[in-house]
Amino acid sequence: MRSWGAAAALFGLLALGPASTAAQESGIALGSRAPAVVVKDLDGTPVDLARYIGTRPVLLEFWATWCEVCQALLPTVRAARQEFGDRVEFFGVNVTVNQTRERVRKYVAAEQPPFRTLYDEDGASTRAYAAPTTSYIVIIDRKGKVAYTGTGASQDLASALRAVTAP
Amino acid sequence: MSIRAIAATAIVLSVVTVPRLQAQTPAKDSSKGPPTAVMVSGPDVGRRAPAFQLPWANKDGIGPADQPYDLGLDRGKTVVLAFFPRDFTSGCTAEMRTFAEQYDSLFGPEVVVVGISTDSLATHTRFAASLNLPFRLLSDPRQEVARRYAANDRSGYLRRVVYVIGPDGKVRYRNLRFNALDPKHYTDLGAAVRRARTG
Numbered sequence: 001m002r003s004w005g006a007a008a009a010l011f012g013l014l015a016l017g018p019a020s021t022a023a024q025e026s027g028i029a030l031g032s033r034a035p036a037v038v039v040k041d042l043d044g045t046p047v048d049l050a051r052y053i054g055t056r057p058v059l060l061e062f063w064a065t066w067c068e069v070c071q072a073l074l075p076t077v078r079a080a081r082q083e084f085g086d087r088v089e090f091f092g093v094n095v096t097v098n099q100t101r102e103r104v105r106k107y108v109a110a111e112q113p114p115f116r117t118l119y120d121e122d123g124a125s126t127r128a129y130a131a132p133t134t135s136y137i138v139i140i141d142r143k144g145k146v147a148y149t150g151t152g153a154s155q156d157l158a159s160a161l162r163a164v165t166a167p
Numbered sequence: 168m169s170i171r172a173i174a175a176t177a178i179v180l181s182v183v184t185v186p187r188l189q190a191q192t193p194a195k196d197s198s199k200g201p202p203t204a205v206m207v208s209g210p211d212v213g214r215r216a217p218a219f220q221l222p223w224a225n226k227d228g229i230g231p232a233d234q235p236y237d238l239g240l241d242r243g244k245t246v247v248l249a250f251f252p253r254d255f256t257s258g259c260t261a262e263m264r265t266f267a268e269q270y271d272s273l274f275g276p277e278v279v280v281v282g283i284s285t286d287s288l289a290t291h292t293r294f295a296a297s298l299n300l301p302f303r304l305l306s307d308p309r310q311e312v313a314r315r316y317a318a319n320d321r322s323g324y325l326r327r328v329v330y331v332i333g334p335d336g337k338v339r340y341r342n343l344r345f346n347a348l349d350p351k352h353y354t355d356l357g358a359a360v361r362r363a364r365t366g
Binding site: 062064066067068069095096097098120121122123126127130131132133134135151 | 256257258261264265268269346347348349350351352353
């Protein structure tokens with residue numbers, strides 16, 4: 001009974017996920033130049049996205065440890081990394097709202113998410129990419145243009161990645 | 168037309184025209200988002216917050232119908248109005264969860280916080296209980312209050328907008344593009360609340 005309740009709650013969350021996006025917050029525009037921000041990783045080492053953007057395709061996921069939708073999306077991202085990881089750079093930008101570095105470290109150690117984790121402490125990349133919600137994915141083509149954005153637990157990342165990795 | 172009629176017409180025109188000009192003036196916004204296509208107004212900082220009453224619910228249930236939340240009754244306190252799109256969506260969950268878990272550092276014990284959306288009171292109760300929210304959620308299904316605070320939207324969901332109202336009933340801070348994922352917006356909000364509390 002309890003699992004039915006949890007399933008119903010998750011279904012509701014997944015079904016309603018994009019609604020807030022539609023209401024106000026739509027994210028960065030497709031075709032726009034991807035901002036090459038500098039974000040620190042979990043150890044505090046600055047990671048300059050300019051090193052990757054414009055040289056090879058990049059996938060960014062804005063996530064948090066408390067985000068159930070991100071958890072549900074994880075297998076899809078894992079599969080995408082499996083198939084495209086040799087041609088695409090995968091970053092997971094932790095949004096740091098209601099997070100601590102320690103909590104994120106523990107999560108990463110336990111879940112081994114399929115991306116390099118960045119810790120966006122001052123929200124620079126959240127603002128630059130107008131991230132409307134967690135589970136927000138941005139895929140950038142090799143020219144540095146935004147080729148895909150999406151939110152929610154069900155996203156067709158493979159098609160978008162196939163397009164940006166096509167010769 | 169008599170002089171009296173001309174004077175009366177002039178008075179009527181001035182009354183009608185001034186608010187319209189104010190509504191078309193670009194609002195000073197504390198956030199630095201891209202320009203929006205939606206014309207916004209709502210009470211600016213320093214202006215009196217429009218009075219309103221709305222039915223409410225909290226994690227324990229629905230408030231009495233004859234005792235709606237009344238902003239006027241909170242005169243003398245610092246009040247935070249947090250308009251948000253929809254219960255149970257991930258952005259709103261992030262925002263409300265952060266408000267709840269960081270309540271003491273963001274707001275403090277003497278501050279009144281209310282969340283406002285178009286959701287029903289029954290949904291509000293479930294949402295508040297799921298996050299153990301220590302504050303009330305108000306229901307504004309027809310966006311009547313939201314419209315007065317520039318939080319209405321044609322989508323049917325409210326925009327994410329936050330106001331801090333001082334004990335004198337005047338707006339001390341507002342963010343018409345509050346981003347639930349931006350840590351700076353929470354920092355700015357907390358600082359605004361502290362300023363309002365200390366006068």
